[in-house]
Amino acid sequence: MAKSAIPTNGLGHLRAAQYEYDERETMRAWEKFLINNRVLPEGACPVRTEILQSWSRSSSSGIDAQANEAPMPYRSEAISRLKHANRDLREAARGAFSQIGKLLEGSDAMLILTDGNGVIIETIGDERTLDDGREIHLEIGGVWGEDAIGTNGIGTALRTGCPIFVHASEHFCAGIKCWTCAGAPIRDPFDQSVIGVVDLSGPTEIFRRHNTALVAAAASEIQRVLGERQQQERARLLEAFIESGPARGERDGVVLLDRYGRVVYNRNMPKATQNAGAFAMGQRLVDPSRVRSEAEIAAALPCFLEPRGVSFLRLDGEVRGTALIISGDGPSTRRAERAAPARKLPVEIVGDCPKLAAAIDLARRAAEAGASVLVQGETGVGKELFARLVHAEARKAAPFVALNCGAISRDLIGAELFGHVAGAFTGAVREGKPGKFELADKGVLCLDEIGEMPQDMQPYLLRVLEQRAVWRIGDSRRRPVDVQLVALTNRDLLAEVEQGRFRRDLYYRLGTVTIHVPPLRERGDDILTLAEHFSLEFSERQNRPLLHFPDEVRELMRAYGWPGNVRELRNLIERLYLLVRGRDVSLEDLPPEMRAAGQGGAAAKARPEDGARSLEDLEEEAIRNTIRAEKGNLSRVAATLGISRPTLYRKMRLYDIRRVYE
Structure with a gap:
């Protein structure tokens, strides 16, 4: 067979000199290796070093060099459990596999996804090649680790942690030497452990120089999606702890573990224990597969730990993490239980509606x-x-x-x-x-x-x-x-x-x-509470009696939509203290848009019905009303709305608002 130029393994090696593959010489080297059971001296063998090293590992593992198929221990229900156990990896790969799978139709190639043990959990590609793959158990449930079927793109990528191609007679087992494959490891974005492989396989004729680059790119995309999803889940775990986790003292430490028993959040640990290094991000504290209850988790923790509280964290009804409360290093300063009376707010946020x-x-x-x-x-x-x-x-x-x-x-x-x-x-x-x-x-x-x-x-x-x-x-x-x-x-x-x-x-x-933060229109009686609060503020500031809001004014204030929210209400009360001569506020003292809302003419515009109005509609209306109230002075408009002038200009362009109202 004529020599063919193919690259060495790994995406990083694509820039290296081309490797000259010779089928006859490679087969001869394999036969000599089996006889001598050793790696030939460097320079005397036409086979790449990484392949020779893999052959040596395969031989040491007792792999049958004449095997013609991979082990297939998974059947029916076991395959369903296998898929469920790897659902996160399979879902993360769905986009890349769907996109590449369409390109493989009629190509004689198949794309393969495995877990961290080399067990196939997903395949897609040319139907004829998929059928051929089933004959050697290159299908879901087949085990393609290097210690199961010797040198191959899946197992060797797992073993080395690097992208690699294995072509034809470079395979260790005779029954798969008619295949070519390129595999790239998938790493957990959180701790960089190898959790799977993407592999492109097919008959030797499909070999292309870019196969390794293709699977490496696919693995990178899967890692990106996994990273986003893990970040979302870590955020949700923290939210779950904040919302329903056990109470803790101010000096207590908090450790959150993900579903794999790894530390994904820690706080206050240097104060809580002398062994704070044990709580480094990514450190695995327990093996979740060996524990079934919170008590078992507490018992499985390192001996120097005595958690004051252990609580499962559930997402969508399923246990996805664990919260550990580690006692502080001083006298207990535990917070009151949540049923205790509410403390006075250190910041003045006025109102008591449920959403607020x-x-x-x-x-x-x-x-x-x-x-x-x-x-x-x-x-x-x-x-x-x-x-x-x-x-x-x-x-x-x-x-x-x-x-x-x-x-x-x-x-x-x-x-x-x-x-x-x-x-x-x-x-x-x-x-x-x-x-x-x-x-x-x-x-x-x-x-x-x-x-x-x-x-x-x-x-x-x-x-x-x-x-x-x-x-x-x-x-x-x-x-x-x-x-x-x-x-x-x-x-x-x-x-x-x-x-x-x-x-x-x-x-x-x-x-x-x-x-x-809920908009003012959704806060019910808080509108009147805030009006009275601001009235007291300006009364004291200007040394004037409190304004009185008659029933018809109060009713109108409740009916109005308040597109400018609390800031608009505060500005209104300040304006009323400047305009109203006595104590009683009349309907005529209110801005035209509020009176129109009371008459029904602008109620639909000022206040959404059944949630029909969008945030953009309300924002546009607030800007228009404020420009009108400030007579086109955009500096004051920006200050009133609490936004920068560049932001105001951008929003005016967005909503096609004229600079000055006549």
Whole structure:
């Protein structure tokens, strides 16, 4: 057989010199290897080193070199259990397999997915090749580890942890030498362990130089999808702990384990135990397959651990993690049970409607856990108050630093967030400057209008959040930071993700806990409570008697839709203290749009019916009303709405709003 030029194994080796494959010489080397049971001297063998090493391992494992099929221990119900056990990996591979599978029709090739033991869990491709594969158990349930069937693309990729192709007579077993295959390992994005393989197999005629690159790209895509899903699940586990986990003391440590028994979250551990290193991220504390109850988990933990509480965490009705509460190193300072009377809020958030109370409770729990928080809500609902609440609950002795992402040019936002060294860019402060992350160390960093974060800056923000360290612009020095991040947005950030304007991984990293602040129109009697609260504020400020709101005014205030939310209500009360001469507020003292709502002419516009109006509709109306009220002064409009002028200009273009109202 003529020699053919084929690359050495691994995607990284594609840039190396081509390897000359000779079928006859390779077969002869294999036969000599079986006789001598040893690797021939380097330079005397035409076979690649990695293949020779694999042959040696195969021989040492007692593999039958004349075998013509892989073991097939899985049948019927066992295959169903196999698929269920690997459902996460199979679902993560669905997109890549669907896309590549369409290209393989009529190609004589098949694409294979295996678990970490080399057991096939999915196949797709040319029907004729799939049929041929069944004859050698290259099908779901077949075991293709190197210790089961010798040198092959699946087993050798698993064994070496590198992409590799195995062509024709390079296979160890005689019965599969008519096949060519290229395999690439799939690594767990969290701890980088090898959890599976993507393999492209077929008759020797399908060999192409790019086969290894193809499976390596597919493995990379599967890892990306797995990473996103794992990040989502870790965030949901933390939410589940915050919402229903066991109570803990302020000095107690918290450890969350995922379904594999690995540490995915830890807090306060240096204070809780001298063995804090045992709780490093990714460390496996228990083997979930060997425990069935919370008591068994407690018993299986390392001997130096005496958890005060162990609680399963359920997602969608299924146990997906475990929370451990590790007793602190001093006298117990356990918090009161949740049924205890509510404490006075350290931040003035007025109102007691159920939706607001739920948001406050979630913010408090997020503060306890030290989790990143995403606060969503319409313009004017008071999102920053929740950032202040998180700070006051857990880190009030440390800094509270705020930054409006929409108020800074894209050229400067990196320097503002991460800082810079001297001379890092034109206009940089001569002695360098710390960024907001460093200034907020041990405290809370509030990023308002996070949806305005430039896309090219989002990966750097994600890196800081994941590594808990910052690198100043122009500097390679790593500066550790301990910052609880609270991000605010009035956008539908998930829609921004779906439209490609915001990174999905950053979205889930920011939203470990997501708080939805209800709009004022959904808060019922809170409208009147807030009106009286603001009335008291301006009464004291201006040394005037409290305003009186007659029943017809109160009814109209409840009926109005408040597109500007709490900020609009506060501005109204301030305006009334300037305009009303006595104490009684009349309908004529109210803005025209409110009176129109009372008459029914604009009620449908001001207040949504059955949730029919979108957030964008309400935002547009709030901007139009504020421009009209401020007589076209856009500086005052931006200040009233609590947004930057660039953001206001962008929204005006979006909604086709004229600059000045006549």
